[in-house]
Amino acid sequence: MSQETTIIEGDTGIFEIVVGLEVHAQVLSQAKLFSSAPTAFGAAPNSQVTLVDAALPGMLPVINEVCVAQAVRTGLGINAEINLWSRFDRKNYFYPDLPQGYQISQLYHPIVGEGSVEIELEDGSSKTIRVERIHLEQDAGKSIHDLDPRSSHVDLNRSGIALMEIVSFPDMRSPHEAGAYLSKLRSILRYLGTCDGNMDQGSMRADVNVSVRRPGEGLGTRCEIKNVNSVRFVQQAIAHEARRQVEIIESGGSIKQETRLFDPDTGETRAMRSKEDAHDYRYFPDPDLPPLVVTQEQVDAIRATMPELPDQKKKRFVEELGLTDYDASVLCADRANASFFEEVAKFAPAKLAANWITGDLFGALNKAELSIAESPISATQLGQMIGLIDDGKISGKIAKQVFEIMWQEGGVPADIVEERGLAQVSDTGAIEAVIDQLIATSPENVAAYKSGKTKIIGWFVGQVMKETGGKANPGIVNQLLKAKLDQL
């Protein structure tokens, strides 16, 4: 394990960055955490709001069992301890998008305890980022400030949706590490099916705690940058915030613990105008909710349905399927990619399949701005096509044509090859005829070969391929050519 540290060089010495993340991940569920309102994204304002979500008088919360199971599942996914007894507390504060006047959360007894996430560093080594806890809590609604110059508009559709707050220890030492951690966490959540990880829709956001210190010193005062909603922004925010803090310290100032916002337009962080530090959340156990008890049997049942996670999968791809570390990483980062690969690999050798997916397929998808789920070529089609290459039915070059046809028009690879006459010619008679003709018309090159410039055989192969429209089996061509030229 190597220690990768981004050092900031100040005028008075060097500084180390210390980062911890509080990631809010929206739990994948049909209904909200404590009400039956749907969780679908993008509905008309206040159309997914029950009496409970709007905190009408006399309304009470009742927990959604799937949200609990999802939190347990997520805990198991990061090898964390599951707390069989946990409890909900109220976090009290006033805000228009917080209808109850408190958020139901878990301060004192979270459902998930300590766990960890492995990240890969730029030098290829790995590092463990420890997770302190995961707790369940309610999301707030949304305030919209730009519909009217004098007023804010409040939409409670999000209000009450289940969030998992995944709190890391301050184990990250660079923007890269924070980015790697967030990406890895997102990948794990997607594998588990506990969060869709769509940061642009707000299903995952991070509060970023940043501090700096001179090497060897204790932790510095941290600032919390709220609600950053992309991996890139998290990295930018850390870089900017760390530089800002170093500048303050170097000019003799001290860091004030505060809440800041990241502005994606400027790439800078700024202090929030509303005084967060004036808050006193007055946490206390929610008297509407008995303790949350899950049994070891329930935990074990969830454990029994755990999918293979990215780290395990990658290990298997490398060790059992012989993929390169790089290809395995690329394929495993996303569950959909990995599944696609595994499907393709049912029809074709794994390494060849990996090459085609990470090369041609990803290239084409990127260019067309499509996700793997939207790929016009299915895993079966691609697998069958690669199978044809492996069987010697088509050459790699022809395969690119077949790929293009499938992308544009679809179709079964074998049929495409058959109908369009793209099959490789392995008939030695036909190939021999072409070779004989070629030898007869190229005396200079034959002479060159005979004089020891055996590399010129490549030219002969190219000519034969050209003559046969690329359909000749290159192996056979090579073999026949060599035999004939050597006989001369």
Place this chain on the structure above:
Amino acid sequence: MREFDTIQQMSEALSRGDVTAVELAEAHLVHMEKAVGLNAFVDTNPEVTLAQAKASDERRAKQEGGRLEGIPLGIKDLFCTLGFSANSCSRILAGFRPNYESHVTGRLRAEGAVFLGKLNMDEFAMGSSNETSVHGPCINPWRAEGSEQNLVPGGSSGGSASAVAAGLCLGATGTDTGGSIRQPASLTGIVGIKPTYGRCSRWGIIAFASSLDQAGPMARHVADAALMLNVMAGHDPRDATSSTLPVPDFTAAAMGKDVKGMKIGIPKEFAGDNLGADIRKIWENGAQWLADQGAEIIEVGLPHTEYALAAYYIIAPAEASSNLARYDGVRYGRRAENPKDLEDLYARSRAEGFGDEVKRRILVGTHVLSSGYYDAYYNKAQSVRRLIRNDFTKAFSQVDLLLTPTSPNAAFPIGAELDPLDMYLNDVFTVSTNLAGLPAMSVPAALNAQNLPLGLQLIGPAFGEEKMITAGAALERAAKFHVRPTPWWMPEGDR
């Protein structure tokens, strides 16, 4: 209108066809109109009431009657019910009309009850005199012998108590967070039951202190209260604190059972030096009545009783400060005019919307939860709460029920302007059962020297309402409390 004394009598008259639900409802509405001086009802809607009564008559004609078919009831303003406003007798909820029905009132409706209107109460159920209501004080139908001074009915369910005591209805719903059913029952000479925490769903009842609030019935007779409780109780999946235990037949418990062999505990800590001689006498009488019917009277200790009130006045305000945060002028209720910004909207809407007592409790509750004080106050109080519950557990290993006075005093004058602490002392005998989540009831026992009613309290173990009700009926039989207040509030000709 013919006077009915019990719900059972009224039900029989309805079954015989002597009277229809519509006739009953109309007569009650007229009666309420004449008793408007008591200020018991704060919202009525005759159209809705009569429509309910008509529907009841139609069901009866089809032989579909429920257990409370056609019975007119009053509903405390804390319950959300269709067709009426639900303002918690607070300015901050002025104009609020719920489009949903509380679980408890829904069950009453489902059994055929007809709702006469919403009853006065202390604002957000915070008070023991019904004087903090935005609608003004409710008046006790009882007056001291030879006096024309208006007295409080107790609180917070003062409207319910006053209406039942004055015969405006035979039963009403109440809620009890620290004694709000039992103390007014005691001060108005009626029966009030606070069930075990979790027995009645809190869904649709405006929350005061979630871990203490329980709905319960108030009626003239134990059997009527038992019948109402049978209907009101039961599991509700919408309230996570609602018990799934089956609901026993409380009505049977109230009738034809005796207390022979029951062990009744007398907690000696309730007999402090300040206890008035009249109260002490009534308590002794109560014990004797039960003993006369074969119960064994045993002295027991509840050593942490002296801390109950202080613990209660930390826990209840703490929960209330959070429960009442939703009244912020954003989604419903009162909003201050022309707020200059959001903070101004919050601070003024709440300052204008809440009365003094509610503000006081919100401030106390906010203070005891604030950083640096949480352990010293809130956690300390919850620990004391455990000690209090342990006291009861120990006592109930020796006895079946406990007998105590309900209230430390009889009804007092409206406008006596007790300071907050003196007012809080009204709950001294009732709060510990709320802290422990136990069932308790008040049964009218006697009139004191001023001719004012006083009640006795029976306390049972958790979900032990049956025995408590049986003993309550035994007290009722012995007390023979049949007096009714002189209807001074009625127009001359109607008295």
Place this chain on the structure above:
Amino acid sequence: MSVTVDTVCKVARLARIHIQEGEAERLTGELGQIMDWIDVLGRCDTSNVEPLAGITVDEMPMRRDEALMNNSRDDILANAPAQDEGYFVVPKVVE
């Protein structure tokens, strides 16, 4: 532990209750009296006593994960002091 005017102002601000000129002094007296009275708890030994939440149900009952709307948007907005195009409206919030 007596209550100061500062405490009352801080608590009133946390509770979002505006207090008028002069009101703070009165409230300080009232709250001080209540808090002093509450201090009786100091005499009660609670060492090694777990706080009790008071709920009689000891395990959280759970709801199935079914999306269900039993009310309309109008039900939610029906009592709103100010609304616009399906939104609740409040004075402009900074940040």
